[in-house]
Amino acid sequence: MTTDTAIIDTAGEIRVQDCYQCGKCTAGCPVAGHMDVMPNQIVRLAQMGMEDRAMLSESVWLCVSCQTCTTRCPKSVDCAGVMDAMRQLSAGRDAVAPAMRNTLIFMRAFLDNIRRNGRLNELELVGQFKTAGFFSSLSIPFLFKDAMLGPKMMSRRKLRLLGKKVRDRAIVKRIFERCHGKTADTPLKKDEQ
Amino acid sequence: MTSAASIGYYPGCALHGSSNDYEASVRACLGALGVELCELNDWICCGATAAHSLNHNLAVALPARNLAIAERDGVRELLAPCPMCSMELIRGNRAMARDEKLRRKMSEIVELNIKGETKVLNLIQVFQGIGMDAIKAAVKYPLTEISAACYYGCLLTRPPEDLRFDDCEHPSSMETIIEALGGKTVEWNYKTECCGAGMTLANTDTVLELSHKILSNARAHGANCVVAACPMCHVNLDMKQGDVERRYGVRHGMMIYYLSDLTGLALGIDAHTLGIDRHFVVTK
Numbered sequence: 001m002t003t004d005t006a007i008i009d010t011a012g013e014i015r016v017q018d019c020y021q022c023g024k025c026t027a028g029c030p031v032a033g034h035m036d037v038m039p040n041q042i043v044r045l046a047q048m049g050m051e052d053r054a055m056l057s058e059s060v061w062l063c064v065s066c067q068t069c070t071t072r073c074p075k076s077v078d079c080a081g082v083m084d085a086m087r088q089l090s091a092g093r094d095a096v097a098p099a100m101r102n103t104l105i106f107m108r109a110f111l112d113n114i115r116r117n118g119r120l121n122e123l124e125l126v127g128q129f130k131t132a133g134f135f136s137s138l139s140i141p142f143l144f145k146d147a148m149l150g151p152k153m154m155s156r157r158k159l160r161l162l163g164k165k166v167r168d169r170a171i172v173k174r175i176f177e178r179c180h181g182k183t184a185d186t187p188l189k190k191d192e193q
Numbered sequence: 194m195t196s197a198a199s200i201g202y203y204p205g206c207a208l209h210g211s212s213n214d215y216e217a218s219v220r221a222c223l224g225a226l227g228v229e230l231c232e233l234n235d236w237i238c239c240g241a242t243a244a245h246s247l248n249h250n251l252a253v254a255l256p257a258r259n260l261a262i263a264e265r266d267g268v269r270e271l272l273a274p275c276p277m278c279s280m281e282l283i284r285g286n287r288a289m290a291r292d293e294k295l296r297r298k299m300s301e302i303v304e305l306n307i308k309g310e311t312k313v314l315n316l317i318q319v320f321q322g323i324g325m326d327a328i329k330a331a332v333k334y335p336l337t338e339i340s341a342a343c344y345y346g347c348l349l350t351r352p353p354e355d356l357r358f359d360d361c362e363h364p365s366s367m368e369t370i371i372e373a374l375g376g377k378t379v380e381w382n383y384k385t386e387c388c389g390a391g392m393t394l395a396n397t398d399t400v401l402e403l404s405h406k407i408l409s410n411a412r413a414h415g416a417n418c419v420v421a422a423c424p425m426c427h428v429n430l431d432m433k434q435g436d437v438e439r440r441y442g443v444r445h446g447m448m449i450y451y452l453s454d455l456t457g458l459a460l461g462i463d464a465h466t467l468g469i470d471r472h473f474v475v476t477k
Contacts, residue, residue: 030387030403064399065242066387067351071361080352087246106395110243111251118237120206129394146394149432156471158211167235171304175258178302179250 014082018075019043025069025079035059036097039069039079046082055090061100063087102142105132115176118166123159200319201268201311202230203259205278205424206238212275212424214468215451219274219316221466222457226323226331233262233271239281242391253295254302256285260313261305274316274453276348276423277391280356282313287355315349315358316422316452317366325373333461335375341455342381342416343367344407346388346426361385367420367452374459381414383407388429397436404429405437408445418448420455427451432473448476 025039026032032039037057045054054060060083069079087104090096096104109128113120126146134143153159166172208216223230240255260282263271273279289296290309300306320328345364353361362385368378388407389400408430411419421427431449438444449472457467464470 031399034399062396062399064387064390064392064403065245066347066390068347068385068387071351071353084245084249088249091247103392103395107243107246110241111247114238114240114243114255120210120238122206122210126394145397152473153211153432156214156473158213158471160210160213164209166237171258172237174304175254175302176251179248179254 014078014085015076016043016046016082019047019073019077020075022074024072024074025077028068028072029063030066030068031062031064035062039063039083042086043077043079043082046086051086051089055086055093056095056097057086058097058100059083060086060090061097061103101136102129102133105129105136108132111176115173116169118169118172119164121165198227199229199231200314201263201266201271202232203236203263203271203273203278203282203313204232205236205273205275206241207275207277207424212427214471215274215424215427215453217466217468218451218453218457221462222453222460223319225457225460225462226328228319228323230272231268233259233268234266236262239273239278241277241281245281250302252281253285253288254299256282257289257299257307258303258305260286260309260311261300261303261307263311264308265305268311270312270314272314272316272319274422275425276315276346277425279313279315280348280351284352284355286311286313317349317370318358320370320452320456321366325369328370328456329373332374332459334459336371336455336459337375338417339371339374339376339455340415340417341371341376341378341420341450342411342414342418343371343378343384344411344419344421344426344430345385346421346423347385347390349422350385367422370452371420371455374456376455376459379411379414379416381410381416383410388426390425390429393425393428393433397433400429400433401437401440404433405441405443408434408437408447409443411447412445416447418450420450420452422452434474446474446476448472448474 021040023040029039037059042054063083067080073079091104106129109125113125130143236259240251244255245252273282286309289299350359350361350364359366371378387403389403392399427449434445454467454469
């Protein structure tokens with residue numbers, strides 16, 4: 001068993017070895033129709049210690065974390081937890097299916113925003129996401145895709161220019177430092193906890 | 194719950210941001226029902242999907258900090274009207290209750306002791322605490338013209354082992370409330386299907402496809418509105434409805450109410466106070 005499988009087995013009670021490939025996770029998945037590797041196949045790859053292949057699939061970033069797979073699994077395998085573990089590996093090594101890069105960029109921008117403000121500042125998040133996504137893709141349409149939404153939200157008083165920040169932002173930064181440990185994005189293994 | 198009861202309140206980022214219409218209606222209708230909300234002191238983000246996707250520790254630590262603040266301040270019941278927040282808070286609490294080592298570690302990380310004494314509630318549970326008889330008695334304008342498709346989405350009921358709320362495949366708690374308000378509800382198939390959640394910006398195609406299916410199914414079953422209790426569901430079904438219609442060449446014209454909107458209307462609160470006039474889809 002590789003070190004990576006050890007991460008999957010210890011990050012919560014995922015029970016990946018219990019899967020007998022009935023396919024119920026895939027049957028209920030709302031986005032399976034667009035996936036390159038089906039959810040039951042991701043679990044199988046995890047079982048076999050082949051997370052290198054699993055984490056490079058588009059599927060792990062297409063997953064919307066709706067928890068339907070985990071809820072319906074007859075063997076109580078935490079399939080959504082497998083997806084989380086694969087995303088953590090993928091992000092930690094910066095090995096991401098090219099078509100899904102924006103989803104990782106968005107999530108990183110989200111967490112960075114929380115680390116600095118304690119709470120989400122939506123306008124700032126959109127700015128961070130668009131800037132990082134643009135430099136990654138050099139796509140002008142991407143940059144302006146949601147631009148029309150801004151004024152419509154503004155007129156409905158749904159966007160605040162200055163979000164309310166947390167007063168004790170230092171503790172938020174300390175929490176992030178402690179959670180990240182030595183390597184960013186990578187979950188701690190049980191023996192390091 | 195007696196009159197003028199007070200409970201802790203964790204708004205979460207969405208209700209203080211673009212879903213401030215949800216906050217307006219939650220505050221107005223709970224106020225009218227005699228529930229006072231005490232906002233959690235210096236709360237922080239729960240981490241949402243980004244935290245559990247990128248960092249296993251943060252996904253517990255961010256909720257843990259909020260739970261610890263609640264305990265320190267003697268908050269026994271904490272309302273989190275956003276199901277993403279309530280799910281993350283409940284999940285964090287359960288993970289620490291199962292694993293003493295994790296609880297101690299998290300207490301160190303968040304610099305406050307956590308014992309797991311605060312009960313986290315979603316909005317439906319607060320209505321249940323008030324009681325259907327009390328709600329019925331407070332109705333001024335029964336919802337006689339409403340045929341609602343009650344939409345629960347993912348995280349009010351999933352994962353069921355942690356949330357232990359309603360039936361995860363066929364919930365009915367929202368229907369009970371709408372019917373107590375004098376409205377009708379429809380049987381439909383997409384009560385707990387996902388709308389694409391926080392992928393609105395990062396993966397718009399997924400959101401449009403899933404939202405289109407939900408809106409189509411609600412319409413096919415005779416609903417004249419959808420009732421949601423989640424800010425992300427509301428964004429995808431309401432704000433993105435125009436994009437859904439353009440993408441699929443259909444006209445849905447489906448009003449998307451928050452549960453607190455319809456409750457507020459039945460209690461006699463005006464649409465402006467409830468923030469309903471700030472939705473994207475506004476029909477007569």
